[in-house]
Amino acid sequence: TDLAHIRNFSIVAHIDHGKSTLADRLIQETQTVALRDMKAQMLDSMDIERERGITIKANTVRIDYKAKNGELYVLNLIDTPGHVDFAYEVSRSMRAVEGSLLVVDSTQGVEAQTLANVYQALDADHEIVPVLNKIDLPASECEAVAAQIEDVIGLDASEAIQVSAKTGVGIIETLEAIVHRLPAPKGDVDAPLKAMLVDSWYDSYLGVVVLVRVIDGSMKKNDRITFMQNGTVHQIDRIGVFRPQMVNVERLGPGEIGFITASIKQVRDTRVGDTITSEKKGTAKPLPGFKPSQPVVFCGLFPVDSSEFEDMRDAIEKLALNDASFSYEMETSAALGFGFRCGFLGLLHLEVIRDRIEREYNIELITTAPSVVYHLYMKDGEQRELHNPADMPDLTYVDHVEEPRIKATILVPDDYLGDVLKLCQDRRGIQLDLTYAGSRAMVVYDLPLNEVVFDFYDRLKSVTKGYASFDYQVIGYREDNLVKMSILVNDEPVDALSMMVHRDRAEARGRAMVEKLKDLIPRHMFKIPIQAAIGGKVIARETLSALRKDVTAKCYGGDASRKRKLLDKQKAGKKKMRQFGKVDIPQEAFISALKMD
């Protein structure tokens, strides 16, 4: 196809504003897929994504559209992940296209995530077409939302398209806008091959599938290509496009988006953002902006049933094959036995992986408190990364500790602003900005990532009754007075509960934790001290009193089935407990104890 008849675009939207529904409509309207083949929400291929209503892997589809001017256009839609954890992946997908549809739910208005993704699109020099969706709903307020797009984002929304992805109103107008308002790609077919690796995943039949955007030159079957990041050479054995099912093509030229397979063994060998060129007479200059993905949140994952460790290793290795940004190494904990210390791009990423191990592999897990990566500056001049609070060296060897900070953007209705400010303040936040758009406030805070990874989002949702939206990016490392707090149960330190805290907050956090643990740990036949300590110094303490009688005692003389039930219940409870010295700690204690109320 000649460049003038190609349009490449992505759809930027907040969760639930209708991105997938609109994509389905565009596909349907152009009849890329016969109607009977249409599955609901075709672009979201993984179950877990559908269930959670989020899009994780970039997907893509090529559709043919005969415009009103009678000419035939090829439209390539790249579906970008909608979540902050995948900001880098989003930025790469954005660089692979020239324009975006900005979809805003006309009953809801602009949300924090919309903003973050629009900025990414603007960074990539996109032409942006605003689309007001859900105009079929009575609560739709197109004018107000258009005004908000202009106020908050600074985009001209006078020609926003009014759409109902549900009923199909405005779909043709959207297709026409893609053709006439978005620019055609540029590129030189005679230049050496330069293609961007936009995404890659493992397919059990085809092996690793690589999504590419050709910038210059062209690629075809049997070409030998180089991945410039690590210099590996592969021969293309399949080349094609998504309609959205895979269809082979002869070649891919400048401006085109498609896939290749090339007997690549693991997804790890393909890096998002890498430049692909030909082995001979390749380009000398890779595309700018490549960044290896770096896990920012770490936690320990342990099988509840230690006999499942090998199955778990298997599961983790399989998942890692398909996810270059997930890292793991074996970890042993005195209390939890064998498991893995895993690194993730963020909390959502963590949850997705954990859920997949539990559901797809049927292994119940204990998750230890998520921790961020700290930078330790040792007195002897050495610099280290700390991924696990349990590994924190004695403070006498440490000169200072730096922690990652984020810039958080929160959009919230006026009424809840006070609660949001208080929450951010409680989490050691520094206010950077506060502006209004209509009856909503936009708050920007500099916050320690550590204070956000655990339950910030849950708290934010609960103090604002679900009305706040939130987005963040990591902005760098800063020194602070951080110490390791250990938890001792019956005088035994429980590694999985140790955490890094700010010195000034340690007492309060320690007290809250031991109080919670006192409620979470069942009583035993003996007294159990529960303590929080920094170094050797105990900063909070509770004592769990001893059980006076056997739980079944009160049933003596009563009916036997009741007694049986009690015993069964105890037994079921046991399975989810872990022994720490002489004490059984239930699994949920590990997560619950760390939540701050």
Ligand code: GTP
């Ligand atoms: P994520 O994949 O989670 O990012 O969400 P999304 O932006 O893709 O939203 P999705 O297309 O899944 O739509 C969210 C909900 O809004 C679904 O229940 C849709 O049926 C509904 N919806 C989408 N477009 C319209 C519309 O034009 N009108 C109405 N009434 N509902 C719509």
